[in-house]
Amino acid sequence: MAKPYERPDKQKKNKKGPTKGSGGQRRRGLKGKGATPKAEDRVYHAAHKRKLEQQRRAQGRHEREKADLVVGRNPVVECLHAKVPAEALYVALGTAHDxxxxEAVTLANSKGLPVHEVQRSVLDEMTGNGMHQGIGLKIQPYKYADVFDLIAGVNDRQETGMFVVLDNITDPRNLGAVIRSTAAFGGHxxxxxxxxxxxxxxxxxxxSAGTAARLPVAKATNLTRTIKEFKDNGYVVVGLDAGGEHTLDTFDQATDPVVIVVGSEGKGISRLVRENCDVIMxxxxxxxxxxxxxxxAAGVVLSEFARQRRQPGNQ
Structure with missing residues (x-):
């Protein structure tokens, strides 16, 4: 007689006792996994990428804040002599005195600036590197001048103005060097x-070795409009660029009120700014x-213009 049909997935009873089971794995698999992570904590989510971008920008702001510390013994002393608006002087513990x-500590004390002795690691963190020679001067945010006030001031003093306009200059070392050269050669x-x-x-x-405390620096919302304002006030606008129709040897208007426009080594002068220059040199x-x-380049031109202005009859 044939055996009755049995479903293949039906477990047969074992009369010898319980069989080996799953060990509770199925029950654990049914347990909850807790709260769902926030979107910004899930690496595959767009919110996580936005979070990383915000952190990167915050780090950038932190790096810019570090830049408000002048480091190095000679630069610090020069800034203190130039009466740079400062808040405090930091000296690393264990720094060899010279x-x-x-002189820096004496100047700071004479100006009533607090002098803080800190661990070298702290000064490393404040500056972002160890190239501080054991000393740093915390400066106040720079107060920019107004372009129109600068033009009016030169006119009131009846001086022959000489200004430098920077276009596409993003390296603060270049800016500082131009400020120093402009001050050295009588620029305004x-x-x-x-x-x-x-x-x-x-x-x-x-x-700039502290000359930024004595030479005004102004911000322009629109360089093209600013250049037109200089031209309306009788200035000759000279743009520096390779292959210009004039060279420094042939330019003969250095004794007039002049604006020197300097572009970056890579990008040069912007198209609209170039179009509004009177001369490309x-x-x-x-x-x-x-x-x-x-x-x-700015230093070379400023030096030559200053030489021409010193000639008899041009002063």
Missing amino acids: DRLS GVIIPERRSAQVTGVAWRT SIPMVDWVESLNASV
């Missing part, structure tokens, strides 16, 4: 764009050198 360090100020430009931070202070060089650093 005349410059002692430096104008920078409000956006996409290097600002007067600790790095620029250091490169190049610096004579040997053929195998393509271009000069922006601050070097």
